[in-house]
Every structure is written in C-alpha cells, then in structure tokens.
Amino acid sequence: MRKPAVFIALALLGAAAGALSYRHFAQPKVERATTIAPALSFATLDGKTLALSSLRGRWVLINFWASWCAPCMDELPHLVAAQSNYGSLGLQIIGPALDEPAAVQPLLRRFQINYPVAANFSAGDAAMRELGNDRGALPFSVLIDPDGFVAERVLGGMSAEQLQQLLQRHLGRS
Incomplete structure (x- = not known):
C-alpha cells in the first residue's frame, strides 16, 4: 500500500517539475537591462568633453584600460577592428585609460586607435567604479544600449571571438 502512494507522489512531483521546466525553458526570456548608466x-585626449548622454541612440562600449596592462594591450587591436566593423551599426567605443596622457599618446599611433580616448587615472577609476567595477581590475568593458541602460559588463580581457560574440548578441552582424 505504501509503494503506490510513493509512486503517485513521485509522478505528481515529476509532472510539476516538467510544467515548471516547460514554462522556464520553452519560451524565450527577454530580459531588459534595468540599470541605467550613470x-x-x-575629457578626451583631443581636448573635447564626451558625455555619455550625447551618445543616446547609439550602442556604447566603454573599455577601461591602461598602458601597463598586458591584457589591455592584447585587447586594443580587437576594439579597433570592432569600431571599424560595427560603427555603421551604431556602435561607439570609448577608451578611458587609467594612465597619464604621455603614456597613452604613443599607443594611439601604434594601434591606430579609431575611437575617443581619455587619460586621467582618478577620473577613469571613479567612472569605472560607478559602472560596477569595485575591484579596480583591468581591462573592464561596459556595453550600454541606445536607451542608456547597461546591457553587459565584462571584467577581464576579451579575445576577438568573445568581443565579436558580445557585439553580435546585441547589435547583430557577423
């Protein structure tokens, strides 16, 4: 008499788990970013001030980096390529360096950086922390959607493939 009750209980539990799994996995989940970018x-190296608010309507990838950061140096060519490939789809990369302008200037030429770069350690560090990097680790990238919401954060260097996947996920194009 005990065995049928156990089987019935297990069957009911299995049916409930199946129904919950179906509701969770069978229908696409669209999650809108809920954190608005600060x-x-x-202050860019060309003497201009670039406000995030002026870039509404575009995807913005803010990549915090430094000249002394090896993973940052590995990532720079991928960012230059991404700006070239995705700029027409509304992407604007910004590169605040946690560094001094004198250390950054030669890298602009070396890597042919094609997006705005800032170089002010304290201002960059404060902005990075406001965007969610309380560790202060580099590189740190934040993708902001056209409505000004943080879409994704990436702590650590991205390979060309990882950067492309991030941008494809949000902007499309291969």
Missing part, C-alpha cells in the same frame, strides 16, 4: 563625461 551620467558620465570623459
């Missing part, structure tokens, strides 16, 4: 401005 009102940040960057």
Whole structure:
C-alpha cells in the first residue's frame, strides 16, 4: 500500500517539475537591462568633453584600460577592428585609460586607435567604479544600449571571438 502512494507522489512531483521546466525553458526570456548608466563625461585626449548622454541612440562600449596592462594591450587591436566593423551599426567605443596622457599618446599611433580616448587615472577609476567595477581590475568593458541602460559588463580581457560574440548578441552582424 505504501509503494503506490510513493509512486503517485513521485509522478505528481515529476509532472510539476516538467510544467515548471516547460514554462522556464520553452519560451524565450527577454530580459531588459534595468540599470541605467550613470551620467558620465570623459575629457578626451583631443581636448573635447564626451558625455555619455550625447551618445543616446547609439550602442556604447566603454573599455577601461591602461598602458601597463598586458591584457589591455592584447585587447586594443580587437576594439579597433570592432569600431571599424560595427560603427555603421551604431556602435561607439570609448577608451578611458587609467594612465597619464604621455603614456597613452604613443599607443594611439601604434594601434591606430579609431575611437575617443581619455587619460586621467582618478577620473577613469571613479567612472569605472560607478559602472560596477569595485575591484579596480583591468581591462573592464561596459556595453550600454541606445536607451542608456547597461546591457553587459565584462571584467577581464576579451579575445576577438568573445568581443565579436558580445557585439553580435546585441547589435547583430557577423
């Protein structure tokens, strides 16, 4: 008499788990970013001020880096290629360096950086922390959607493939 009750209980439990799994996995989950990006401005090396608010309507990838950071140096060519490949789809990369302008200037030429770069350690560090990097580790990238919401954060260097997957996931194009 005990065995049928156990089997019935297990069958009911299995049916409930199946129904919950179906509701969870069978239908696509669209999750909208809920964190709005802070009102940040960057003083670029060409003497301009670039406010995030001026880039509404575009995808913005903010990549925090430094000249002394080896993974940052590995990532720079991928970012230059991404700006070239995805700029027409509305991507704007910004590169605040946690560094001094004198250390960054030669890298602009070496890597042919094609997006705005800022170089102010304390301002970059403060902006990075406002965007969610409380560790202070580099590189750190934040993708902001056209409505000004943080879409994704990436702590650590991205390979060309990882960067492409991130951008394809949000902007499309291969």
